[in-house]
Amino acid sequence: MPDFRDLKGSLTGGGPLIGYADSTVSSGACVATVAGIQITVRAVAGLTVAVGDKLLIQRIGSTYWATSVAAAAPAVPPPTPVVAEGRPDTGDPAPAPKPTVKTGSLVCSPVATASYRDGKWRTDIGPVSDADTFQGRYAGSAYGRNTGCAFYGSKPRSLSGATVTKATIRVRRLTAGDFAARTATLRLVTQSTRPAGAPTLNETTTGPSLAVNATTNAFVIPNSWAQALVDGTRGGLAISISADSPYIRLAGRGSWSAAWTLTIYWRRSS
Structure with missing residues (x-):
C-alpha cells in the first residue's frame, strides 16, 4: 500500500479532504480512500472510525489527519401520497346535505x-x-x-x-x-x-x-x-x-x- 508521502502531488490542496475509511483505527491511524487513492491517515485522539465512515481529513505538512466522522444526512421518508377525501369523483352531483331537525x-x-x-x-x-x-x-x-x-x-x-x-x-x-x-x-x-x-x-x-x-x-x-x-x-x-x-x-x-x-x-x- 502506498504511503501518503508518495502521493503528495495527487492530494495537494489547501482545504479539508473527504475520504472513506477502509479500516478501523489501529495504533492511531487508519486506511482511507481519498479521490480514488488509498492512503494512511492518522486519527485525532478519541476518534472512533468504522469501515465505510465518511471522514473529514486535514493535511498538516506532510501528514494527513482524520479530524472527524461526517454525519450521514438524515433519512427523509418518501412523501405521503395525497388521498382525496370522500368518495372518488364519479361526475355525479354531491348528495344534498341532511336537513337540520x-x-x-x-x-x-x-x-x-x-x-x-x-x-x-x-x-x-x-x-x-x-x-x-x-x-x-x-x-x-x-x-x-x-x-x-x-x-x-x-x-x-x-x-x-x-x-x-x-x-x-x-x-x-x-x-x-x-x-x-x-x-x-x-x-x-x-x-x-x-x-x-x-x-x-x-x-x-x-x-x-x-x-x-x-x-x-x-x-x-x-x-x-x-x-x-x-x-x-x-x-x-x-x-x-x-x-x-x-x-x-x-x-x-x-x-x-x-x-x-x-x-x-x-x-x-x-
Missing part, C-alpha cells in the same frame, strides 16, 4: 273558556269568557244541553310549518252530577275565539274519565287535532254530547288558572 314544545293557555246553552253563552256561572265548561244536562233541568268550549287564539299558529308529534291538555272536574268517574266527549271547534253565536263542532273523540275533584295534567289528544290548530283549520276544543248524560263540569279559567292548558310537542326540518 329542531324539536320543542309550546304551551298554549286558552284565551277564553265558556259554556253554550239554549242559543247563548252562559253568564250565570261567572264572566262569560272565564266560565266553567259543561257537558250534557242536569237531570230534571228545564234548560237545554251544554257545550263547554276552550278557545286558543292565534298562539298555536305560531308553529306554522312544524309537525306535531304529541299534544296534551290539563283538565279538572268540578262538582256537578254524580261523584263517580265519568267520561267526557271531546270535540274539535272551528273558531279560535268565542263567537257571538253557537260554536262550530267538528271531529269527536273520547275525553278524560274523571271523578269529581280529580285532575289530569297530561291527557293526550290526537296529533291530527293539534296539527289542525297549528295549521289554522281549527281553533279550539269542546266537551259536548247529543244526550243528557253524563253531565260533567270541567274547570274554566275563572276556577283554575291551568284549566284547558294545551301543550304541543313539535319538530321542524330546515
Whole structure:
C-alpha cells in the first residue's frame, strides 16, 4: 500500500479532504480512500472510525489527519401520497346535505273558556269568557244541553310549518252530577275565539274519565287535532254530547288558572 508521502502531488490542496475509511483505527491511524487513492491517515485522539465512515481529513505538512466522522444526512421518508377525501369523483352531483331537525314544545293557555246553552253563552256561572265548561244536562233541568268550549287564539299558529308529534291538555272536574268517574266527549271547534253565536263542532273523540275533584295534567289528544290548530283549520276544543248524560263540569279559567292548558310537542326540518 502506498504511503501518503508518495502521493503528495495527487492530494495537494489547501482545504479539508473527504475520504472513506477502509479500516478501523489501529495504533492511531487508519486506511482511507481519498479521490480514488488509498492512503494512511492518522486519527485525532478519541476518534472512533468504522469501515465505510465518511471522514473529514486535514493535511498538516506532510501528514494527513482524520479530524472527524461526517454525519450521514438524515433519512427523509418518501412523501405521503395525497388521498382525496370522500368518495372518488364519479361526475355525479354531491348528495344534498341532511336537513337540520329542531324539536320543542309550546304551551298554549286558552284565551277564553265558556259554556253554550239554549242559543247563548252562559253568564250565570261567572264572566262569560272565564266560565266553567259543561257537558250534557242536569237531570230534571228545564234548560237545554251544554257545550263547554276552550278557545286558543292565534298562539298555536305560531308553529306554522312544524309537525306535531304529541299534544296534551290539563283538565279538572268540578262538582256537578254524580261523584263517580265519568267520561267526557271531546270535540274539535272551528273558531279560535268565542263567537257571538253557537260554536262550530267538528271531529269527536273520547275525553278524560274523571271523578269529581280529580285532575289530569297530561291527557293526550290526537296529533291530527293539534296539527289542525297549528295549521289554522281549527281553533279550539269542546266537551259536548247529543244526550243528557253524563253531565260533567270541567274547570274554566275563572276556577283554575291551568284549566284547558294545551301543550304541543313539535319538530321542524330546515
